[in-house]
Amino acid sequence: MADIALQGITKKFGSNTALRDLDLEIKDGEFFVLLGQTGAGKTTTLRLIAGLEIPNSGKVIIDGHDATNWNAAERDVALVLQQYSLYPRMTVRGNLEFPLKSRTQNFTAAEIKERVDRVAETLQITRLLDRKVERLSGGEMQRVSIGRAIVRQPRVFLMDEPLSALDANLRDVLRVELKKLHSELGATFVFVTHDQVEAMSMGDKIGVLNRGRLVQVGTPSEIYAKPLNTFVARSVGTPPMNLLDGVLKGNMAVLDAGKFSLPVASPHGGEGNRIRFGIRPEDVVLDDSGPASARVFDIENHGVIKILTLDINGTHLHATVSAQTQVHIDDTVKFNWRPEKVLCFDPSSGRNLGLG
Amino acid sequence: MAQIDIQNVQKFFGHHQVLKNLNLTIEDGEFVVMLGQSGGGKTTALRAIAGLETVTSGKILINGTEVQDRKAADRDIAFVFQSFSLYPHMTVRENIAFPLRAVRMNATDRDKAVSEVAETLQIAEHLNRKPSALSGGDMQRVAIGRALVRRPQALLMDEPLGVLDAKLREQMRAEIKRLHIARGSTSVYVTHDQIEAMSLADRIVILHDGVLQQVGPPDEVYLHPTNLFVAKFVGSPVMNINAVRLAGNSVMLNEASQGFHFPDQTLSHARNAAGDMTLGVRPEAVVLAHQASEGFVEAVTTNIEPLGSHDIVDVRIGGTVLRARTESAFVSGEGQKVWARIDPSQAHFFDTATGLNLRGAN
Numbered sequence: 163m164a165d166i167a168l169q170g171i172t173k174k175f176g177s178n179t180a181l182r183d184l185d186l187e188i189k190d191g192e193f194f195v196l197l198g199q200t201g202a203g204k205t206t207t208l209r210l211i212a213g214l215e216i217p218n219s220g221k222v223i224i225d226g227h228d229a230t231n232w233n234a235a236e237r238d239v240a241l242v243l244q245q246y247s248l249y250p251r252m253t254v255r256g257n258l259e260f261p262l263k264s265r266t267q268n269f270t271a272a273e274i275k276e277r278v279d280r281v282a283e284t285l286q287i288t289r290l291l292d293r294k295v296e297r298l299s300g301g302e303m304q305r306v307s308i309g310r311a312i313v314r315q316p317r318v319f320l321m322d323e324p325l326s327a328l329d330a331n332l333r334d335v336l337r338v339e340l341k342k343l344h345s346e347l348g349a350t351f352v353f354v355t356h357d358q359v360e361a362m363s364m365g366d367k368i369g370v371l372n373r374g375r376l377v378q379v380g381t382p383s384e385i386y387a388k389p390l391n392t393f394v395a396r397s398v399g400t401p402p403m404n405l406l407d408g409v410l411k412g413n414m415a416v417l418d419a420g421k422f423s424l425p426v427a428s429p430h431g432g433e434g435n436r437i438r439f440g441i442r443p444e445d446v447v448l449d450d451s452g453p454a455s456a457r458v459f460d461i462e463n464h465g466v467i468k469i470l471t472l473d474i475n476g477t478h479l480h481a482t483v484s485a486q487t488q489v490h491i492d493d494t495v496k497f498n499w500r501p502e503k504v505l506c507f508d509p510s511s512g513r514n515l516g517l518g
Numbered sequence: 519m520a521q522i523d524i525q526n527v528q529k530f531f532g533h534h535q536v537l538k539n540l541n542l543t544i545e546d547g548e549f550v551v552m553l554g555q556s557g558g559g560k561t562t563a564l565r566a567i568a569g570l571e572t573v574t575s576g577k578i579l580i581n582g583t584e585v586q587d588r589k590a591a592d593r594d595i596a597f598v599f600q601s602f603s604l605y606p607h608m609t610v611r612e613n614i615a616f617p618l619r620a621v622r623m624n625a626t627d628r629d630k631a632v633s634e635v636a637e638t639l640q641i642a643e644h645l646n647r648k649p650s651a652l653s654g655g656d657m658q659r660v661a662i663g664r665a666l667v668r669r670p671q672a673l674l675m676d677e678p679l680g681v682l683d684a685k686l687r688e689q690m691r692a693e694i695k696r697l698h699i700a701r702g703s704t705s706v707y708v709t710h711d712q713i714e715a716m717s718l719a720d721r722i723v724i725l726h727d728g729v730l731q732q733v734g735p736p737d738e739v740y741l742h743p744t745n746l747f748v749a750k751f752v753g754s755p756v757m758n759i760n761a762v763r764l765a766g767n768s769v770m771l772n773e774a775s776q777g778f779h780f781p782d783q784t785l786s787h788a789r790n791a792a793g794d795m796t797l798g799v800r801p802e803a804v805v806l807a808h809q810a811s812e813g814f815v816e817a818v819t820t821n822i823e824p825l826g827s828h829d830i831v832d833v834r835i836g837g838t839v840l841r842a843r844t845e846s847a848f849v850s851g852e853g854q855k856v857w858a859r860i861d862p863s864q865a866h867f868f869d870t871a872t873g874l875n876l877r878g879a880n
Contacts, residue, residue, distance in 0.1 A: 334755055338821050338832065345852075363823030363830070383847065386826040399826050444827040460692035463716035465740035465753050466802045466843065471692060482827060485737070491699060 164225045164238075164317040164350050165190045166211060171220035173206055180206045182374045184220070188367075193344050193351045195365035197358060197397060202371040204354045208320050211352060213237045225317070235266065239318040240311035244327055246303040250296040254287060254306050257295060261314045281309045284343065301332040308340070312347065321353045325360065337364060358398045362386065370394050392512035395440050395505070401469060404446065404479040406439045407509060415439045415504065419477035422454035425501040430515035431508065437515070440505035443469060446481035448489075452498035458489050472497065520580050520595075520671035520704045521546045522567060527576030529562055529728075536562045538728040540576070544672075549698050549705045551719035553712060553751075559728040560708045561676055567706060568674050569593045580671060596665035598675040602657040604649040604664070610636075611645040614663045621668070635663045638697065655686045662694070672704040679714070691717060712752050716740065724748050741864075746873040749798045749866060755830055758804065758840045761870065762797040764788060769797060769860070775836030776815045784862035787876040794870035801830060803864035804842035806849065807857045814857035819849050833858055 171184040181203045188194045196204040209215040210222060213234035222230045229237055248257050258278045262269045269277075282288045285305045295303065304324060311319060324340075325333045341364055344351050355361055361368045362382045369379045370393070378390040382398075389395035389403075396402040408417040410431055415424050417439070431437045456472035456479070463485075470481045470489060481497065489495060506515045522544040529537035536559050544550045552560035565571035567578060569590035578586040585593050596617075604613050611632055618628045636642040639659040649657055658678055665673055678694070679687045695718050698705050709715055715722050716736040724731040724739065724747075732744045743749035749757050763770050767785065768777025780788075788795060807814055817833035817840075824846065831842045831849055835858060842858065849856060867876045 330754065331756055337823070341821060359825060362825050382824050382826070386824075442827065460695065461717060462688070462691075462713060463736050464713060465716060465737075466800065485740075491696065 165223075166318065166350060166352070167223040168207070168210070169221045169223065171210060171217045171222070173210060173215060173217050180374055181210075181217075184374075184376050186369060186376060186379070188350060188352060190350055191348050193341070193353065193364060193366045195361040195368045196352065196354045196371055197356070197361040197368050198371035199356055201373070203374040204371050205322055207371070208241075208322055208352060208354050211318070212239050212241050212320050237318075238316050239320055240314060240316040242307050242311045242319065242321045242324045244323040246307045248295045248303060248306055248310070251294065253292050253294055254282075254298070255291045257306055258282065258309050258313050261310055277313050281313045284312070284346070285309050285339075300328055301336065304328060304336065308343070312343070316349070318350045318352065321351065323355055326355070326357065340364065359400065362398055370397055388514070388517060389505070390514055390517060392438060392440065392507050395507070395514075399442055401443055401480040403440045403442050405507070406441070406477070406479065408437060408439055410435055410437050410506070417454070419474040420454060420456070422474075424453055424499055426504045426506070427502040428504075428516060430506040436509050438507040438509045438512070440507055441499045441503060443480040443482040445500040445503035446472075446479065447498055447500065448481065448483055448487065448495050449498045450496050452496040454498065455494055455496050458491055458493045458495060461489060461491060519546050519702075521582070522672060522704065522706070523577070523579040524563070524567070525577040525579070527563075527566060527578065528574045529566060529571070530574045536728050537566070537573075540730055542723060542730065542733065544704060544706060546704055547702045549695075549707065549718060549720045550723055551707045551709060551715040551721075552723045552725060553709060553715040554725040555710060555751075557727075558725040560725045563725065564674050564676055564706060564708045567672075568595050568597045570597065594671045596668065596670035596673050598658075598661050598665045598673070598678045600677040600680045602649070602661045604657060604660055606649055609646050609648060610641060610652070610660050613649065613660055614667050617664060617668045631667050635667045638700070639663050639693070654682050655690055658682065658690060659693075662697075666697075666701070666703075670703070672706065675705065675707045677709055678707075694718065712754070716752070724751065726751075742875070742877070743798070743866065744875050746796065746798070746868050749868070749875075753800055755801055755841055758797075758799045758801065760797050760838055760840075762795055764795075769865075771797075771838040772836040775838075778815060778860045779813050780862045780865070784865070787878070788867040791867065791869060791876055795876070796868040796870045798866040798868060799840070799860050800864060801841045801843040803861040804833075804840050805859045805861060806831065806833065806842050806844055807859070810857050814859045817856050817858040819852050819854045819856060822849060822852060
């Protein structure tokens with residue numbers, strides 16, 4: 163069990179600053195997801211917590227102790243990587259026993275057997291225990307990797323995109339299993355991903371990283387509904403939030419595209435000022451008496467829903483509609499949006515003006 | 519313009535049969551997408567149409583003429599590969615013009631045809647560049663341009679967007695669809711991506727283990743899968759699949775819980791089941807409620823995936839877990855008692871042994 167705190171962390175690789183003055187608190191037992199694109203600094207953050215990197219400045223605090231200069235073994239954390247990093251010629255059992263047989267551990271054979279059997283049961287790999295790793299499927303290998311991390315019963319699990327090499331259906335299954343595992347073990351999980359679906363569906367908290375800076379930390383619903391800026395707004399949601407430039411006039415957004423006037427329930431940013439209006443695709447509604455019109459540029463059919471790309475003289479926006487909606491490419495449609503869901507952003511800084 | 523007929527086609531690689539008695543008619547101007555996992559036979563079928571692969575037996579007809587023994591070059595069909603396969607030492611203009619040189623078109627007509635295609639694909643500004651200076655999306659546009667410039671009878675595409683990143687893939691997919699609408703040429707497109715198939719196709723052809731599983735418009739494949747393979751392959755999250763039995767008008771998931779009451783007329787197919795039966799229900803057909811009412815059975819939430827626009831909620835009913843699609847924050851946490859119903863009009867009954875939908879083929 164462990165709280166983790168990063169305080170004022172800066173990490174440079176040569177002239178490249180990977181992390182800039184990063185402050186982060188992860189509570190004991192939390193499932194914390196670091197979300198960001200390649201190069202955002204998420205893996206570096208994870209490696210700093212693991213003790214595989216040393217910061218140029220700042221502190222890593224584990225359970226109230228300054229662990230900045232502790233080595234990886236002293237930190238009692240387990241790392242699960244995207245690549246499985248198992249011993250291919252050993253059996254599954256051999257791989258699971260391995261961390262318990264290291265010189266720093268003093269387990270009896272009976273204890274080792276008991277732990278391995280219990281972990282195998284948790285991950286539903288008991289039937290694979292005597293098989294060679296090289297004969298397993300990708301999903302099975304990733305389960306074994308997770309098993310090898312669990313078997314030591316560390317205080318913290320660090321996971322670096324553990325699901326991204328798996329196919330979509332298997333990812334669906336393992337997402338649920340990892341969450342279940344987290345609630346059973348009660349340990350602190352730090353999970354790195356670039357996949358916003360994983361972040362939204364697994365995290366107690368999400369930390370959004372952009373170019374070495376932590377932009378926002380919040381619950382999935384906070385990140386989704388109250389993004390601090392346009393970067394966060396666009397980093398969650400499928401498709402991402404629409405951003406449309408225009409001018410605020412009273413309770414109306416006058417959009418540059420088409421000069422359409424649409425209602426805004428909570429206007430921010432000042433009368434007559436230029437605003438970047440944010441609206442999620444599911445809050446754009448087709449409405450025959452709607453104030454705006456557009457041409458249907460594309461229809462993405464998901465069976466349960468359709469995602470329309472609407473074109474207003476070259477400006478595109480997405481609208482998620484029910485599967486029953488009858489539309490065709492190049493149809494002209496009228497639309498409105500849900501006024502209470504509109505966010506107002508500063509067009510130059512990207513800041514959400516509704517958040518004080 | 520072309521109608522393509524595939525008749526009783528078999529294809530073996532050594533002892534391994536990759537196409538098993540394939541029959542399919544692709545109408546003139548139609549956009550057909552072949553969907554399946556790798557090894558399903560979809561690429562082999564496409565290559566057989568193109569003449570890049572011979573068939574072991576059976577016929578392929580283009581506009582009524584047998585072509586199975588003709589060389590690829592004599593079939594007047596264009597092929598776009600996943601890898602861009604452009605000539606690196608030639609400019610974009612020369613790459614696109616290449617197929618026209620091969621047929622000895624004169625320079626004026628050639629330039630006109632190249633400009634027209636470049637215009638359509640929005641690559642006119644790149645005509646004098648080498649492929650290496652282009653982005654992945656533009657390279658694939660050039661490859662498509664080179665395929666289209668001859669005005670072939672049909673355009674065949676083998677996972678043309680497979681190597682592009684997600685955003686570009688979405689954009690290129692829209693462009694390919696619009697190009698098809700504008701040109702009206704018969705198109706056959708291979709992919710393993712069900713969203714691509716659902717979004718592009720007039721009809722989807724699903725192949726598995728060399729056997730054609732279902733042919734139909736996207737919504738038909740989604741709403742009326744002919745067998746368990748199609749049911750599980752199309753749709754995300756995957757359809758709930760569970761062994762069930764009937765007790766009167768109740769559909770029983772297991773012995774521990776109460777069954778789901780189905781009206782008589784929705785059970786006529788299920789009652790004909792000869793052996794064990796499997797129920798398929800998509801997450802959107804599992805309806806949750808906070809209060810008990812008729813048709814709902816007691817359930818407990820076991821996992822919630824909040825996705826912003828909606829949630830995917832797992833509920834346990836007796837010992838069985840079903841996934842439901844709900845509006846955001848409909849349930850507040852795990853371990854919560856709720857009530858669940860299955861929409862009978864969106865329930866599918868399959869014969870467990872054969873995998874066939876008991877409703878029969880459409």
